[in-house]
Amino acid sequence: MQISSEAKAWVTELACRKPLDFGYPHELWTIQLLAEHVRKHANKYGFPSLARAGKSVIHGILAEQSLRPWKINYYLERRDPDFDVKKAHVLMTYKEASLQQERIKNGEPVEKKVIVSVDEKPGCQVLKNTADDRLPV
Structure with missing residues (x-):
């Protein structure tokens, strides 16, 4: 199954936002939570290729961008x-x-x-x- 660059960009954009923005009670995404969210909303946003995407597919998309939303660094001002x-x-x-x-x-x-x-x-x-x-x- 081929995943378009637009679909990958959508997943990347989701990963760069907080789950709280989407009504989840979580501060950070997990691969499982992000994959579930992607599957649930993929068709609505025009990305049917992601409607059955598992954790490994989502992880691969994020790995291409070197994104790990479950792992953050804090800073102190x-x-x-x-x-x-x-x-x-x-x-x-x-x-x-x-x-x-x-x-x-x-x-x-x-x-x-x-x-x-x-x-x-x-x-x-x-x-x-x-x-x-x-x-x-």
């Missing part, structure tokens, strides 16, 4: 110019607490101090991303 200084301070606090515990365990005298670290908010949940997703080009 640094917004705080003092991040490195703050990070070093936090790490030194953890190291200091570790050394203090080691001295106590070894029976060595230690300077009495209290180290308090609040770095998590267990009652707080992230509601949305702070940066937009970067889609493939």
Whole structure:
């Protein structure tokens, strides 16, 4: 069975979008989910050659474009110019607490101090991303 370049472009375009855009409760495509979506909508969009496409066909189309929508890389945007200084301070606090515990365990005298670290908010949940997703080009 011959698959047209237009049909391949359609599959590629689908893979570059999120399943959420199509009403699925998934953040990323899997080959299985993408293949099911392609089969379900192929005739409607004028690509009957894809109406019976299995996972291997979809995988082959994506492999031609070096696309792996199930495998993404994240990036971190640094917004705080003092991040490195703050990070070093936090790490030194953890190291200091570790050394203090080691001295106590070894029976060595230690300077009495209290180290308090609040770095998590267990009652707080992230509601949305702070940066937009970067889609493939």
